[in-house]
Amino acid sequence: MKKNYQFLFLLFAIAFNVTAKEYHVDCTNKSLGNGSVSNPFKTISQAAAIMVKGDVCYIHKGTYRENIVPKNSGTASKPILFTSFENDIVIVSATDQVSGWEKYSGNIYKKSGVNLGLGDGNNVFFNSKKMQLARWPNDADNDEYTLDAKYIDMTKGTYSMSYISNNEIPNIDWTGGTIHYLGAHSGCSWERTITNYEKDLNRIHFKTLPDEWPFGDTHSPMRTENGHRGIFYLMNKLEALDAPKEWYYDTQKKELYLYAPEGKNPNNDLVEVTSRLNVAEITRDYIHFNKLNFFGGMITIKGNHNEITNCMVKHGSDKLITNLTGAALSDAAIQVLNGSNNTIEKCVLESGTVNGIIISKDAEDNRIENNIIQYFNTIGIHAQLLNSSGARNKILKNSFYGSARDGVKVTGDDSEFAYNHVQKCLISGADGGLFYVTGRSIPVNVEVHHNWFHDAYGAKHAGKKAVGIYLDNNAAGYIVHHNVVWDIEWGGLHLNWNAVKNEIYNNTFWNVGHAEQALIDSWVPKRDGVQTNVAENTLYNNISDVRPWWHSGDGTKYRVDEKEFEGTEADNDFKNNVQFSTLPFSIEKSSLFMPLKDSPIIDKANKIKKITDGFIGAAPDLGAYEFGGKAWTAGVDWTSEGFAWTPGNDYKKLEFINKAKSKR
Structure with missing residues (x-):
């Protein structure tokens, strides 16, 4: 009788596993497909709408301009898996491609009929690199962290909670543009819509800042620190579009302007604009993403x-x-x-x-x-x-x-x-x-x-x-x-x-x-x-x-x-x-950081329960490392390969070595 139960359980398990399905998706398919390997779905969303516990979606190489929203949940033993097919490079993108550019002026090109609807989330990418919203002064070093900004005027009466001044501001109508400001305290930046530009006073106006933190006298022109009252740059006016890698969008006319890198004709390269906030929304349980790229x-x-x-x-x-x-x-x-x-x-x-x-x-x-x-x-x-x-x-x-x-x-x-x-x-x-x-x-x-x-x-x-x-x-x-x-x-x-x-x-x-x-x-x-x-x-x-x-x-x-x-x-x-x-x-x-032989930090620490347990010697060592113990390291322990883009190597930097030698 026991053997019969085991046999029935095996049959049940086999039948249960058979219900799990394998789906394929290939964006190059000219039809919507049926999800089979010979006739794959055209979109990931087609698979996401029908997959149930244990199902696997193999996504073939290409760029999928959609938002993955799985409809059902998996289980602990049978998750729902979305993964690339073999070693294919798969990109799921929140952007749409823009082509058919016409020359506007000089190296600036224009595309009409573009619908950018994400407001502050609008972005333009050129060959997967982010472009800069038209600004003054220009981002000369192409480094967003350095700001390339100007100091505001510190003369009494030239600044307040609703305006700043600087006599270098170009003479264009900045009304409707955007000011980016980082105060003298430098603890928090802010941006505001420019409500008015006074040409004669070289003055930018914006809605009065609130009195409470983070504004007030902490992150506003009212504070003096480090010898100044804050730095700023201005953005989002067509007249400021004067350098490579800059763009501007006219929301009323639905026209997109681009000065491509090196003054290139953008029709010869990949230009994309953001169209969706998300590339994936997981509101269910036991959903797995593996070997995918998101943009x-x-x-x-x-x-x-x-x-x-x-x-x-x-x-x-x-x-x-x-x-x-x-x-x-x-x-x-x-x-x-x-x-x-x-x-x-x-x-x-x-x-x-x-x-x-x-x-x-x-x-x-x-x-x-x-x-x-x-x-x-x-x-x-x-x-x-x-x-x-x-x-x-x-x-x-x-x-x-x-x-x-x-x-x-x-x-x-x-x-x-x-x-x-x-x-x-x-x-x-x-x-x-x-x-x-x-x-x-x-x-x-x-x-x-x-x-x-x-x-x-x-x-x-x-x-x-x-x-x-x-x-x-x-x-x-x-x-x-x-x-x-x-x-x-x-x-x-x-x-x-x-x-x-x-x-x-x-x-x-x-x-x-x-x-x-x-x-x-x-x-x-x-x-x-x-x-x-x-x-x-x-x-x-x-x-x-x-x-x-x-x-x-x-x-x-x-x-x-x-x-x-x-x-x-x-x-x-x-x-x-x-x-x-x-x-x-x-x-x-x-x-690195291990105590030197005969170091004065060896065996000199107090014993602390759960903190210094497992020490070597007569007592724990001072500091973060134990002589004779593990030379532990921090950070990732794998090499980043096989992605759609090559990651920067900055995360690998360990600059203590050279600086410490100079202090020795």
């Missing part, structure tokens, strides 16, 4: 147990921020808006004016692992390469590179940020960090460990305000251990306002600011008439080069002694932290 639009996830692996997303979150009322925007190349147990692994996300990855507060237990995420937040708002605010998310072994302001932000309860490599942030902004968070003085239990953070140097206009690990306004409950922070402009660690109950163990800080820059800075002003204070934080076993340990104050009257970390007046538990005048660790690639 010009976002992947939005609102489901559970979905996986995106071995994919590339290029220009997924490129947009302006005209008339934005706040300092942040939720758009991202990949945004996980709700759901749980989603995975993004071994993907490349590259290029965007705003965020790389957003994991919202309603998205929990997700995993972001082994991804390359670079060149985001070129526009300079509170955007990041990754921002995770959901609970229990794990961000592991990713390589992050390039942001105008902050690098990464992880604030969700019980989350983990580990073995990541974060570098080259605060490129054009300021008052931020490679790792930057704020809080409510309520511990969140976020563990930040075994990461590399380095290379944060602000631009001249921004001042020296780039931090390594920045636990800003009321951040609480961060367990920060075994990280290496180096080559930073403005301190290795900042704790502001009522930052409490953070635990900082066994970190290595080196070359974090000029010689007189404190390793730790605390900004503790009065808030609503009450004095704030950084307190109840624990700091053990950290090492650094020689510099002041700690500085606290509010820049005016209130100042805590620089030795606030020790003595009866101390509010924090600060023990066994040591500074060295020479390098106590290796700078060789094969053993």
Whole structure:
């Protein structure tokens, strides 16, 4: 009888598996097809509308100008899979091609009857490279981070909350155009529609800025800092279209103008415009994307147990921020808006004016692992390469590179940020960090460990305000251990306002600011008439080069002694932290940051439960590495190959080696 049951179960399993189907899609098919290998569907959407658990969609080479929206869910054992056929290069694009250009004037070409309907999300691409909306002054170096902007006039009466002046502004009617402005504080940029241009006064008008943050006196012409009141450039007028790689769109006449690179005739190359916000919207469960390329639009996830692996997303979150009322925007190349147990692994996300990855507060237990995420937040708002605010998310072994302001932000309860490599942030902004968070003085239990953070140097206009690990306004409950922070402009660690109950163990800080820059800075002003204070934080076993340990104050009257970390007046538990005048660790690639033989950091650390467990020798070692232990590395452990575009190599940079040798 038992054998009969086993036989029936086998038959049932076979019958169940037979129901799973294989579909093929080929955009070159002249008919809609039936999904078979001999007569494939023409679009991915045809397959997405009928696929059920266990089905596989093989997509043949080509560019698919559509938005993938799966209709049904898969299951844990039978997910729905969308993947490339064999090693075909598949591109899913949010753009449409534009052809049939006519010469307008000089090297400028025009195309009539173009319907660009995404407003601030409109973009033009030439051979997959993003073009610049017509502007003054021109983007001379083709680098969005450098801004190539002008300083506003500082003479009294030439600036306000509703206008700025500069006598170099070209004499054209800027009304209806856009101003991009980054204030003297440089912590957040904004853009506004130009409401009027006064030719005689060289003055640009816009709707009066709100009094509240982020505007007010913080990010507006009313603030003087770093010797100026802000920088700006102007965009979005046909008369400003005077350089290669620029474009303009007349919304009334539906005419698109383009000055192609090198003055080329655009009819001989691929010109695309954004037509859709998304390239994929996953609102179901157990949907897998593998070996696909996405261009010009976002992947939005609102489901559970979905996986995106071995994919590339290029220009997924490129947009302006005209008339934005706040300092942040939720758009991202990949945004996980709700759901749980989603995975993004071994993907490349590259290029965007705003965020790389957003994991919202309603998205929990997700995993972001082994991804390359670079060149985001070129526009300079509170955007990041990754921002995770959901609970229990794990961000592991990713390589992050390039942001105008902050690098990464992880604030969700019980989350983990580990073995990541974060570098080259605060490129054009300021008052931020490679790792930057704020809080409510309520511990969140976020563990930040075994990461590399380095290379944060602000631009001249921004001042020296780039931090390594920045636990800003009321951040609480961060367990920060075994990280290496180096080559930073403005301190290795900042704790502001009522930052409490953070635990900082066994970190290595080196070359974090000029010689007189404190390793730790605390900004503790009065808030609503009450004095704030950084307190109840624990700091053990950290090492650094020689510099002041700690500085606290509010820049005016209130100042805590620089030795606030020790003595009866101390509010924090600060023990066994040591500074060295020479390098106590290796700078060789094969053993980077490992303690040198006979180093004074060996066996000198306090034992800390769950932090220094598994040490070698009589006691744990100071700093982030253990002599004789694993020479751990941070960042991705794979080579990016086989994508539609070759990713930039900047994420591989490890510049400590040369800088450290010069200090030895």
